[in-house]
Each structure stands twice: as structure tokens, then as C-alpha cells.
Amino acid sequence: MNTEHPPDAEYMQLALNEAAKGLGRTSPNPPVGCVIVRDGEIASEIVGRGFHPKAGEPHAEVFALREAGERARGATAYVTLEPCSHDGRTPPCADALIAAGVARVVVAAGDPNPQVNGRGLEKLRAAGIEVATGVLEAAAVRQQAGFRSLVTRGRPHVIYKYAMTLDGKVAALNEGNGPVSGPEARARVMAWRNEVDAVAVGARTALLDNPQLNVRGLDGGRDPRAVLFDPEGHLPASARAVREGTVLVLREGRSTPLERDPRVTVLHAHSLQGALEQLAGLGVATLLLEGGPTLASAFFEAGLIDELRVFVAPKLLGAGLSPLLAPVRSMHAATELAVERVEVVGNDVLVIGGLSV
Amino acid sequence: MNTEHPPDAEYMQLALNEAAKGLGRTSPNPPVGCVIVRDGEIASEIVGRGFHPKAGEPHAEVFALREAGERARGATAYVTLEPCSHDGRTPPCADALIAAGVARVVVAAGDPNPQVNGRGLEKLRAAGIEVATGVLEAAAVRQQAGFRSLVTRGRPHVIYKYAMTLDGKVAALNEGNGPVSGPEARARVMAWRNEVDAVAVGARTALLDNPQLNVRGLDGGRDPRAVLFDPEGHLPASARAVREGTVLVLREGRSTPLERDPRVTVLHAHSLQGALEQLAGLGVATLLLEGGPTLASAFFEAGLIDELRVFVAPKLLGAGLSPLLAPVRSMHAATELAVERVEVVGNDVLVIGGLSV
Numbered sequence: 001m002n003t004e005h006p007p008d009a010e011y012m013q014l015a016l017n018e019a020a021k022g023l024g025r026t027s028p029n030p031p032v033g034c035v036i037v038r039d040g041e042i043a044s045e046i047v048g049r050g051f052h053p054k055a056g057e058p059h060a061e062v063f064a065l066r067e068a069g070e071r072a073r074g075a076t077a078y079v080t081l082e083p084c085s086h087d088g089r090t091p092p093c094a095d096a097l098i099a100a101g102v103a104r105v106v107v108a109a110g111d112p113n114p115q116v117n118g119r120g121l122e123k124l125r126a127a128g129i130e131v132a133t134g135v136l137e138a139a140a141v142r143q144q145a146g147f148r149s150l151v152t153r154g155r156p157h158v159i160y161k162y163a164m165t166l167d168g169k170v171a172a173l174n175e176g177n178g179p180v181s182g183p184e185a186r187a188r189v190m191a192w193r194n195e196v197d198a199v200a201v202g203a204r205t206a207l208l209d210n211p212q213l214n215v216r217g218l219d220g221g222r223d224p225r226a227v228l229f230d231p232e233g234h235l236p237a238s239a240r241a242v243r244e245g246t247v248l249v250l251r252e253g254r255s256t257p258l259e260r261d262p263r264v265t266v267l268h269a270h271s272l273q274g275a276l277e278q279l280a281g282l283g284v285a286t287l288l289l290e291g292g293p294t295l296a297s298a299f300f301e302a303g304l305i306d307e308l309r310v311f312v313a314p315k316l317l318g319a320g321l322s323p324l325l326a327p328v329r330s331m332h333a334a335t336e337l338a339v340e341r342v343e344v345v346g347n348d349v350l351v352i353g354g355l356s357v
Numbered sequence: 358m359n360t361e362h363p364p365d366a367e368y369m370q371l372a373l374n375e376a377a378k379g380l381g382r383t384s385p386n387p388p389v390g391c392v393i394v395r396d397g398e399i400a401s402e403i404v405g406r407g408f409h410p411k412a413g414e415p416h417a418e419v420f421a422l423r424e425a426g427e428r429a430r431g432a433t434a435y436v437t438l439e440p441c442s443h444d445g446r447t448p449p450c451a452d453a454l455i456a457a458g459v460a461r462v463v464v465a466a467g468d469p470n471p472q473v474n475g476r477g478l479e480k481l482r483a484a485g486i487e488v489a490t491g492v493l494e495a496a497a498v499r500q501q502a503g504f505r506s507l508v509t510r511g512r513p514h515v516i517y518k519y520a521m522t523l524d525g526k527v528a529a530l531n532e533g534n535g536p537v538s539g540p541e542a543r544a545r546v547m548a549w550r551n552e553v554d555a556v557a558v559g560a561r562t563a564l565l566d567n568p569q570l571n572v573r574g575l576d577g578g579r580d581p582r583a584v585l586f587d588p589e590g591h592l593p594a595s596a597r598a599v600r601e602g603t604v605l606v607l608r609e610g611r612s613t614p615l616e617r618d619p620r621v622t623v624l625h626a627h628s629l630q631g632a633l634e635q636l637a638g639l640g641v642a643t644l645l646l647e648g649g650p651t652l653a654s655a656f657f658e659a660g661l662i663d664e665l666r667v668f669v670a671p672k673l674l675g676a677g678l679s680p681l682l683a684p685v686r687s688m689h690a691a692t693e694l695a696v697e698r699v700e701v702v703g704n705d706v707l708v709i710g711g712l713s714v
Contacts, residue, residue, distance in 0.1 A: 297675070331528065337673070
């Protein structure tokens with residue numbers, strides 16, 4: 001008889017799926033998932049699952065251990081991030097796993113937080129628990145990109161998302177602008193907005209397109225923070241992205257009537273880097289930059305774009321606006337992407353990749 | 358016992374593969390392939406294959422029938438284009454199929470040539486042969502696009518090929534230009550050059566990049582005609598694309614020292630449409646346009662681009678030159694592509710599609 005014990009990677013994928021349920025809700029904490037598996041004679045059995053739903057609430061391990069109860073004894077715990085070893089708002093998860101009698105802990109990625117950074121794993125090993133690490137590490141690091149950016153760089157992970165025609169245009173020159181990509185691509189953008197902490201646009205895009213920057217048509221979706229980069233304070237109080245939690249980024253010394261809106265948090269920044277650091281202070285770990293090209297080019301020139309998500313629509317515009325306008329340099333000096341995914345979404349082609357900046 | 362008779366589409370694909378061996382060699386004739394299949398008790402057997410190698414040489418059916426010999430009697434012939442019914446440089450293929458005693462003829466696409474246009478099929482049916490049509494018709498029509506364009510429009514099928522960065526740039530502004538796409542993409546371009554009748558660039562690209570427009574690194578490859586659109590006659594005699602068969606397209610009334618090169622054919626044209634008609638007269642059925650943006654935009658504005666083959670390279674340039682610079686219009690009025698293929702080629706993404714112009 002074949003006994004069926006799926007490899008560690010399969011269970012870790014389930015743990016990553018658990019973690020994903022918390023995306024956009026956990027900052028400044030990381031999204032974490034946990035699955036507890038008990039080996040049986042014939043097949044393994046999942047006895048507990050959990051994810052971290054929100055900062056201040058219990059960690060993923062706690063939910064999974066609660067569900068497993070006594071069945072956690074001798075079982076394997078799959079966790080997407082190294083269990084914490086320090087007392088935070090909740091007791092250390094490493095201690096909880098030890099107390100529950102777990103025999104083996106499989107971890108996707110270490111915790112870069114200086115308060116953890118290997119100590120969680122040491123604590124588990126010291127208690128006689130078998131520890132394996134690095135299972136689906138790249139996927140976990142990617143899922144935790146916002147948290148890791150906050151911890152290691154003090155600024156959010158910045159994703160520039162745009163849709164362009166096959167001749168490289170994001171908008172017409174004459175402001176006669178319909179959507180570039182199809183409905184499937186726009187649905188995907190809604191899913192992304194639901195998973196990030198904040199969505200940003202520049203003043204020109206906010207004025208011309210007046211986007212809501214919210215989540216529509218998604219069950220259980222929640223709106224991210226809207227961030228408006230409006231250095232000169234040109235935006236009117238009627239901007240549709242103004243709602244509870246909206247952030248307005250002004251140049252130092254500027255003011256605007258929007259400041260008086262009690263729902264709006266105003267940041268004064270001397271640079272994009274400074275603005276990102278202030279956003280980090282508000283708990284923004286992931287920022288989805290939705291344009292326009294002027295703002296995105298400033299981010300790009302400052303080396304502040306970490307990831308691209310680009311829809312290429314099968315249409316030709318002719319003249320039009322490019323997704324990036326600067327800097328001027330030679331093709332040899334172009335910034336390379338590490339492509340993570342190429343996918344056909346409706347009629348459009350989606351390319352996702354990371355920038356090593 | 359299972360008898361194995363693959364469906365018609367599988368044999369037609371083999372016939373298309375045969376036809377492809379003639380691509381770039383047959384103009385003004387079409388590339389055509391033929392496979393002759395004899396049903397056996399257990400399995401079918403391919404008893405003959407052939408393709409049209411070159412104008413003036415026998416048609417695909419003739420080679421396949423020769424190979425099949427007596428085994429053609431009662432067999433099925435798969436032909437990618439309706440067999441001809443008229444005496445051309447060779448006797449009609451419909452007559453040859455009838456004489457060989459073929460029982461069934463499967464055809465991918467009808468012949469739009471007014472001298473055929475259904476008469477080949479009629480002739481076969483009148484002789485008591487079972488005829489099926491439309492098998493892999495779209496693929497066949499695509500493979501015969503050049504021939505069909507010549508016959509129905511009197512001009513070549515025009516393909517615009519370019520490689521752009523993920524921010525939509527085909528070249529740097531400062532003329533510091535390395536290659537945009539990777540070696541796998543460039544190898545694919547060599548294969549395309551081998552399959553088309555001619556490759557064209559504008560004067561600016563010919564001056565700046567001085568491309569050879571030939572086929573390199575491909576076993577059995579042959580160079581297409583090089584076509585240089587140089588309306589004002591700026592190109593020097595040292596241009597690397599000048600070789601036997603090179604075509605120089607000048608504005609009417611212009612002259613250039615290059616005209617004295619005995620290898621060069623000079624066309625004087627008052628419009629791109631007129632130039633294409635003259636190229637058709639030279640037997641150019643398929644034209645691969647390799648840039649630059651100024652020439653391609655003129656073709657695009659004139660509605661003379663039929664197909665796009667675009668490599669999107671995973672890199673960001675910043676400022677740069679767009680693949681198309683005109684016309685100015687709104688996004689709603691963008692020209693839609695019918696996407697035929699999306700493929701990852703090396704590190705690049707290839708998108709191929711047709712324009713309904």
C-alpha cells in the first residue's frame with residue numbers, strides 16, 4: 001500500500017494560501033499562515049489551519065494550534081515565517097509550538113526583524129523540535145515583501161502598476177482616454193487593491209481621471225488607503241479618492257483647503273523617500289502606485305520602485321503618453337526586471353517582475 | 358482492436374509543415390504542402406509528401422503523387438491550398454490528382470486567384486472525388502497571407518516587427534543603443550527573415566544602425582531582399598544592406614549615387630501604397646518592416662500594416678523612442694489586434710497579432 005505523504009512544499013503552499021487571507025490587513029505585521037499536519041498510517045491529515053488576520057490579534061500559529069488541540073502533539077507545523085521568539089502584543093509563538101508538543105516545524109522564510117532573526121528557530125531547536133527552513137522561501141519572501149521592506153528599509157514596498165498598449169502608450173495625448181486594458185485586467189487590479197495597504201496617484205491623474213482608488217466588485221474586499229501626491233496642493237475637496245484614511249502628500253510649506261477635511265491625513269515631505277518613510281509610520285507596508293507617468297518617473301529615478309505589474313493590451317494607439325518619461329540614458333543602462341510571471345488575462349498580457357534597485 | 362486513423366486536422370498540420378519549407382522561396386506563388394495518406398486495416402500510412410519549392414518548379418501535389426506512385430489510388434490527399442485547375446507554368450494539379458485515382462481530397466483553404474477560386478474543387482467533385490474543405494483554414498490562410506495579399510490587393514502582406522522595453526521604448530534618445538531583446542528573440546527574427554520575401558527599414562535606421570538585414574546563424578537560410586526606404590536619397594553606397602537584389606525606394610524625381618550600383622533596383626514612388634505595389638511587381642509577397650518608428654508610423658497611418666510581431670523585453674529604459682509616433686487620437690479609437698500568439702522567448706515576451714485594417 002502506498003502511504004500518501006505530500007512533500008513539505010505542498011503543505012507550505014497551503015500555509016501561504018492561509019497567509020494570503022490576511023494580505024492588506026496585517027500591517028505593520030506580516031501576513032503569516034500556518035498549517036498543522038499529523039502523519040497517519042495511510043495518509044497525513046491537516047488538523048489545524050490559521051492566519052494572522054490583523055495587527056493586535058493572535059498570530060497564525062495560535063489559530064492553527066487552537067484548532068488542532070491535542071492532535072498537535074507529535075505533528076508537523078508549517079509556518080510561512082519564522083515563529084516569533086519575543087513578547088509582543090501576543091506571547092511568543094515559538095513557546096506556543098513547544099508547549100503544544102509539536103515534533104517538527106517547517107518554515108518558509110526567516111524573520112528579518114532584529115528582535116527575531118533566527119532566535120525563533122534557535123528556541124525551537126533548543127526544545128528538541130526538528131526544524132526545516134527555506135521551503136517555498138522565494139514565494140514567502142514575495143508575499144511578505146511589504147513587511148520586510150518596513151523592517152529592513154523603513155519604507156513600503158512600492159509596486160508600479162500600469163496598462164499600456166502594444167505600442168507602449170498608457171494614455172492618449174488629447175486626453176480622450178478610455179480604458180487601456182480589458183475587464184479581466186481591471187478585476188485583477190481590484191484584487192490587488194484589496195491586498196495592499198495603500199494606493200497612490202499623482203495630482204495630475206487625480207485631477208484628470210479623478211479615480212476612486214477603491215475596491216469594487218469583490219466579495220469581502222476592503223478599500224486600501226488612498227494616497228494623493230499633490231505637492232503644490234492643487235486638488236479640490238471634491239476629489240473622489242477623499243475618504244476616511246486618505247493621505248495627502250504636500251511639499252513642505254504648502255497648504256490646501258483639503259487639509260481641513262477631518263478624514264484626511266496630511267504629510268509634508270521634502271522628498272519621495274521622506275514621504276515613503278512617513279507612510280511607513282502610518283503602517284503602510286505595501287504601496288500600489290497607479291500613475292501617472294510623471295509621478296512614476298520620479299519614483300523610478302529615485303530608485304523607489306520595487307516591483308512592476310504591467311498589462312500589455314493588444315491595441316495600437318499611435319501617439320501617446322509613455323509609462324515612464326525619465327531618466328535619459330542608453331539602452332545598455334536599462335534597468336533589468338526579474339520576471340516572476342507572464343500570464344494572459346482576458347485579452348491582455350500581464351507581466352510581473354521585481355526590480356533590483 | 359482500435360484502428361488508428363488520426364483526424365484530418367493532424368494530417369493537414371503535416372501538410373502545413375511541408376508547405377512551410379517553401380516559405381520565402383515561392384513568391385509570387387503561394388507556399389503549399391501536400392500529404393497523401395492511405396488507410397490501412399490497422400493504421401493509416403503516409404505514402405507521399407511534397408511542397409512547392411519555388412515558382413517555376415512543380416507544385417506540392419506533384420511531388421507527393423510522385424512519391425506515392427500507385428499507392429495514391431484510393432488514398433486521401435491533404436493539400437493546404439485548393440489545387441489549381443488551370444494551365445500555368447505546370448499542368449493543373451486537379452487533373453493530376455484525378456489521374457492518380459485519389460479517392461478523397463481535403464483542402465485547408467480555397468484559392469482566391471480568379472483563375473481558380475473554386476474551380477479546382479469543382480473539377481475534383483465532377484470526377485467523383487470526395488472533397489472536404491476548411492480544415493485548419495485559419496492557419497493556412499495565415500501561412501499564405503503574402504500570396505493572398507498579392508492576389509486580392511496587389512501589394513505585399515506587411516508585418517511590423519519590433520522589440521520594446523516594458524516601458525514601451527524601442528531605442529534610447531541619446532543613440533546609445535544596445536539590443537533591446539535577448540539572443541533567443543534575435544534568433545527568432547533570423548528565422549522570420551528567412552521566411553519572408555523582403556525586409557525593410559527607413560533611411561534613419563539604415564544610417565544609424567546600418568543593419569545587414571540578412572540571415573545569420575540559420576542552417577539552410579537564405580537572405581531576403583533588403584528594401585531601403587530612402588525618399589531623399591541620403592544613404593551612402595557603403596550601407597551594409599546593399600547586396601544583390603537590394604531595393605532602394607526614392608521619392609519621385611530624386612536620385613542618388615546608389616542608383617549606379619548594378620546590384621540595386623531603384624523604385625521611384627509617390628506614396629507608400631505605390632511603393633508596395635511596385636514591390637509586388639518584383640514578386641515581394643511578404644514584407645517584414647523592421648523600423649524605425651518614423652517609417653512604421655507612416656505605414657500605420659496609411660493603414661498598411663497587416664500584422665505585428667512584438668518582443669517585450671523585461672527592462673525599463675525611462676525616456677526613449679516609441680515604436681509608433683502617430684497618429685494622435687483618443688484611446689477609444691485605438692486599433693485593436695487579433696492576438697494569434699503570446700509566447701515567452703528567452704527572457705522576452707512575444708506577442709503576434711493581426712490588424713484588421
